Amino acid sequence: MDASDGLDDAALWAAFTGKTLTHAQWTHRAHLRVAWLHLSRWSLDEAHLRMRAAIIRLNEVHGLEETPARGYFETLTRVWLVLVAAARRERACASSLAFLHAFPSLLDREAPLRFYTRERLMSAHARSVWVEPDRAPLPEP
Template sequence: MDDAQLLEAFEACTLPSEEWTHRAHVRVAYLYARRFPYPEALLRMRAGIKAYNKATNTPEELERGYHETITVAFMRLVCHALQEEGPFESSDEFCNTCARMLKKGVLLDYYSKERLISLEAKHNFVEPDLQSLPEV
């Protein structure tokens, strides 16, 4: 699926749930970061994930559903990588070049597991406790 198709399916909430993978999350984050300033990209990502989860009846549990800290942290990492290494021809090229983003555990370089997987972090952005996220 190319970038336009992915973004259209995500925003229309028609992307099959088996295709809403971690890589697809990173690709959409990149597409927003490439087109919009960080604050707007974050707002679009946040709203899009929440709408998609609602449309697909994704349960809101501690380790499922929308997670504010994970969303903000990944958006900051994606935006920073784009500023430092981009732009790229496509979101796939971004993922291939910045493969670190595809490791779900990359946030554990910044957060202890206890801090990241907490109710507070799920509902509100919390700053990392191991090292600072890059500025964007």
């Protein structure tokens, strides 16, 4: 069980957008659920813009300083949004928790390495700007 699993979608959305989600609750599962919630409301591009801004604000609330080695990660955020969007096209789910149950492969934090070499993905450049995959193309969102 994850720290965010006790929150239904409405509560998670309220905590994320209200910047009251705790650092302990802001897990990989929570990131995926919030991505699903964004994509339930907006296009991929709009969801990406909104998630970027909200993650940076939440990081500020958590006292996380944005540096080239820490904080918001542009490429990873976009990759996870694309992976969530691609999975959403495969199967509609009633909630973000149902979605994670239907697509447990998304819980593998190493999934982006199917598309990127570790060196490229974990670079300071990929943290600050979008970097195209160098191993395999991302799925269609």
